[in-house]
Amino acid sequence: MLPPGKVPPELLEKLFRYLGREDGRVLLGPGRGIDFGAVDFGERVLVASTDPITGAVEDIGFYALHINANDVAVSGARPRWFLVTLLLPGNTDDELPERIMADIDAEAKKLGIAIIGGHTEVTPGLDRPIVIGTMLGEVEREKLVRPDGAKPGDAIVMTKWAGLEGTSIIARERRKELSTVFGEDFVDRAASLIEYISVVPEAMVAADFGVNAMHDPTEGGIANGLHEMADSARLGFRVYPRKIPVREETRAICEYYGLNPFALVGSGSLLIAVNRDRAKALVEVLLSKGINAAIIGEFLAEKKRVAVVNGGEQPFPRPKTDELWKIFEE
Structure with a gap:
């Protein structure tokens, strides 16, 4: 099944x-x-x-x-x-x-x-x-920016924060419970993350800057989005989890429910493949527009898909399902 x-x-x-x-x-x-x-x-x-x-x-x-x-x-x-x-x-x-x-x-x-x-x-x-x-x-x-345009050695730039959409949905669906645990102000902030859900502004900025590929992670969050982007270009990737931006509200809600923020539905963030020597300039342009951005990894010619943790590489698996479904299954 x-x-x-x-x-x-x-x-x-x-x-x-x-x-x-x-x-x-x-x-x-x-x-x-x-x-x-x-x-x-x-x-x-x-x-x-x-x-x-x-x-x-x-x-x-x-x-x-x-x-x-x-x-x-x-x-x-x-x-x-x-x-x-x-x-x-x-x-x-x-x-x-x-x-x-x-x-x-x-x-x-x-x-x-x-x-x-x-x-x-x-x-x-x-x-x-x-x-x-x-x-x-x-x-x-x-x-036209093709989704399969990422190249080996391209930097992976991520905008905003992981799990934005999922955080907002959980805050709305479980408002009463979360208000008891974290307070109403916290839940209001988490629910308001829906306001960040559009990636149209940063996608237009990135397209004008000149990038190789873009992808908005939805189900399965940032983790699945990275795999999908690599699938399209037939590449591997190396990602640095500590560099993936996560908001305080997302981290707290995920810890409370035992969820992985990297595998939580991630609309509102944009993954961008850009030439390595232009990645910092792209981040600076995005930041100048008020859009949070960070370099979180790079695409690889070899097919391995790994995360760097404590200085070593370990597999970065594709989520089997989105973490949000755990909330609804309850």
């Missing part, structure tokens, strides 16, 4: 055999570690991505808009058009779908995105709403 969350990479590889007819205008199709598809429109490229929100209830519309916008932005494209499908549980009243769409509308206006279609239905068997989004964007052809 498959675990909750993304299907294992080995199964995903099998699914890539079923891609319909060949089309020469497809510049980038499905693959491991690839967040978007790209279609040739001459001087410009249409970029498309789709993602569901299944683990959150509160602010689900907010998450749906930004998660999908992030997947388009990592291509260097500006997100422009959004389609949304609402699947609602059987006990839904009129207020829920309107609240979800109002949230999507508000966030779309902030990023300059038009909502152009979708579908809404009450779906038997659901115990919570599911929102599935499809985002479209466009970019000049020569400025």
Whole structure:
């Protein structure tokens, strides 16, 4: 039986055999570690991505808009058009779908995105709403940033902090319990981390700077994101866990529930592959824009994927499932 969350990479590889007819205008199709598809429109490229929100209830519309916008932005494209499908549980009243769409509308206006279609239905068997989004964007052809563009020796730059989305979701879903343990001010700070979830600003900065690849880690957090990025480029990596930024709120919540912050759903952070000799300059540019950033490792030609701990290398495994599911399984 498959675990909750993304299907294992080995199964995903099998699914890539079923891609319909060949089309020469497809510049980038499905693959491991690839967040978007790209279609040739001459001087410009249409970029498309789709993602569901299944683990959150509160602010689900907010998450749906930004998660999908992030997947388009990592291509260097500006997100422009959004389609949304609402699947609602059987006990839904009129207020829920309107609240979800109002949230999507508000966030779309902030990023300059038009909502152009979708579908809404009450779906038997659901115990919570599911929102599935499809985002479209466009970019000049020569400025497209491919997800498989990382090169051996590239530095890995990470923006913001690990586990931002997961921290915010847990704080909202377990507010009463966490308030008793840590206090209401702490929970308010943890819940407010949702405000950092968009990577569109830093992706546009990185694209203008000139980088080799970008990836926004979602399910499985920073750990899975590193593996997905290496999968796409067919590389290994070396990471320095002590250099991975983690906020105090995330660290405390993860210690309380026994979670690994590196494997906690990580939307809001961006992983960037950039030439080693330009990495410090990129970090400085991001910091000058008010975006936290750090160099956390490098990509390797050899296929090993390791962490440096106490001066030695040890395996850095791919998470089998996101740490957030442990909260919901309880």
